Amino acid sequence: MNIVIIGSGISAVIVAKTFLEYKYKVYLIDSGNVLDKETKKNKKQYKFLPDIKKSPKYNNKNLTNSLKIFKKKYNIKTKNFFLVSSLISGGLSNFWGAGLEIPSLNYLKKYPFGKSIMKEQKYIDRELKVDKDKFNFFNFFFKQKVVKKMLKKKNKSVYFSKFLLAIEHYNNKKLTIDDYNNIDLLSSYNKSIYNSKHQISNLLSNKNFYYVPNTFVKNIKRKKFFQLITDNKQQLNIRFDKIIISSGTVGSTILVDRILNYSEEYRLHHTPMLKLMYFTFLLPLKIKNKIKFSLPLLNLSIHEKKEKFFGSLMYLNNISNNFFGISKSNFIFSFIKKFIFVGNIFLPSNYSNTFININKNKTLIYSTDNFNRKNLISMLKKKLNSFLFKFNLFEFFPQNLKFLENGSDAHYTSTLVNKSIKGKKLLNDFSELNNFKNVHIIDGSSIKEGLYYPTYFLMLYARFISKKIIINDKKNKN
Numbered sequence: 001m002n003i004v005i006i007g008s009g010i011s012a013v014i015v016a017k018t019f020l021e022y023k024y025k026v027y028l029i030d031s032g033n034v035l036d037k038e039t040k041k042n043k044k045q046y047k048f049l050p051d052i053k054k055s056p057k058y059n060n061k062n063l064t065n066s067l068k069i070f071k072k073k074y075n076i077k078t079k080n081f082f083l084v085s086s087l088i089s090g091g092l093s094n095f096w097g098a099g100l101e102i103p104s105l106n107y108l109k110k111y112p113f114g115k116s117i118m119k120e121q122k123y124i125d126r127e128l129k130v131d132k133d134k135f136n137f138f139n140f141f142f143k144q145k146v147v148k149k150m151l152k153k154k155n156k157s158v159y160f161s162k163f164l165l166a167i168e169h170y171n172n173k174k175l176t177i178d179d180y181n182n183i184d185l186l187s188s189y190n191k192s193i194y195n196s197k198h199q200i201s202n203l204l205s206n207k208n209f210y211y212v213p214n215t216f217v218k219n220i221k222r223k224k225f226f227q228l229i230t231d232n233k234q235q236l237n238i239r240f241d242k243i244i245i246s247s248g249t250v251g252s253t254i255l256v257d258r259i260l261n262y263s264e265e266y267r268l269h270h271t272p273m274l275k276l277m278y279f280t281f282l283l284p285l286k287i288k289n290k291i292k293f294s295l296p297l298l299n300l301s302i303h304e305k306k307e308k309f310f311g312s313l314m315y316l317n318n319i320s321n322n323f324f325g326i327s328k329s330n331f332i333f334s335f336i337k338k339f340i341f342v343g344n345i346f347l348p349s350n351y352s353n354t355f356i357n358i359n360k361n362k363t364l365i366y367s368t369d370n371f372n373r374k375n376l377i378s379m380l381k382k383k384l385n386s387f388l389f390k391f392n393l394f395e396f397f398p399q400n401l402k403f404l405e406n407g408s409d410a411h412y413t414s415t416l417v418n419k420s421i422k423g424k425k426l427l428n429d430f431s432e433l434n435n436f437k438n439v440h441i442i443d444g445s446s447i448k449e450g451l452y453y454p455t456y457f458l459m460l461y462a463r464f465i466s467k468k469i470i471i472n473d474k475k476n477k478n
Contacts, residue, residue, distance in 0.1 A: 007246035269449030311345035
């Protein structure tokens with residue numbers, strides 16, 4: 001059986017690998033080309049204060065050009081929405097790797113088969129080269145009295161399961177707690193990410209894998225059989241039995257809307273953020289004896305008015321990376337950063353409304369606030385400062401607790417899974433488009449909202465749904 005996958009991100013790669021494992025012929029259609037050589041990054045001027053909105057990967061000229069083409073061909077316009085480039089390229093996961101947040105039981109209850117999805121953990125962990133047993137490296141962290149007082153949860157992996165880099169360093173270099181502070185964290189991080197483009201290059205050696213680069217699918221039409229319509233209204237002549245759309249939240253939403261021939265509004269579920277900056281002038285005296293740790297200095301769980309806010313702080317010492325606007329040549333900042341901590345607080349997803357409005361002429365992405373920002377920040381500030389005072393951390397007033405505007409967080413999901421038209425859900429339990437047999441959507445648009453780092457779950461989900469489709473195919477064949 002032949003299947004076509006539209007997309008080249010992490011979910012597309014997991015889907016492709018799963019179907020190949022079961023001897024399907026897989027055609028992967030990429031709007032770009034992973035075989036193109038990356039251009040050298042342009043040198044840039046470093047700012048005195050870090051710009052925490054831009055990943056260094058965005059300096060890749062090929063990536064920048066492909067994003068411009070995407071926006072142009074789908075005629076995407078934005079209003080009060082900033083990081084559309086990260087969103088349309090599948091989110092930051094394609095550049096930073098998978099955040100390893102393990103979904104909570106409450107989240108899994110949203111799915112009738114939630115626990116079954118987690119059975120794919122071993123496969124995904126092998127893909128990511130993660131050994132969960134190594135998390136006992138962090139046990140010492142929880143012995144600190146001040147940490148015990150703040151962190152009430154018993155499951156330690158909830159706090160540290162997303163720090164892939166820490167595990168990589170511990171495994172490879174056999175680091176001790178004493179020398180852990182010497183790691184140059186973020187500049188090493190990119191060496192440890194799960195790069196979907198690199199995975200596609202590896203798949204080219206599989207005789208059942210066919211790569212179709214530089215092909216932008218603008219629509220899918222159904223007559224006697226499905227037709228893939230590319231740019232300039234050309235039909236792509238591939239014989240196939242099944243389509244898997246994994247084009248990222250925006251791309252998949254637009255394609256589904258065009259298949260259905262609707263002009264609809266779809267809600268993007270996401271997690272608004274507050275960015276933080278704190279400092280201390282007594283760091284060597286106060287912190288050194290309490291916690292000898294630099295990556296997750298502190299993970300916070302703040303309760304306000306029956307709602308939960310999650311956050312984390314990172315110690316800037318020993319971090320040299322474009323992402324934070326830091327270079328070794330910036331001696332002033334290299335000294336000052338020894339006393340600075342940065343991080344963020346994740347708000348519940350219901351605190352912001354973001355929408356994709358699709359019609360035949362253009363796609364509009366926009367956001368609206370539905371909460372009192374001033375009162376919220378005031379409450380969180382009061383609670384947070386009382387926590388961090390124990391660590392001798394003080395507000396950095398120019399940047400602390402500034403609310404990132406809608407669109408500044410790239411974790412967007414759930415446009416299609418929550419959507420009903422004329423009282424009928426768009427997707428069934430196989431992530432199949434209702435009334436369009438053998439058209440499946442497997443990416444951020446088809447998972448339920450509520451995750452702060454959705455990539456790990458998305459990888460599990462892509463594997464689980466792919467296997468579910470394969471098993472169903474076998475039943476129907478028999």
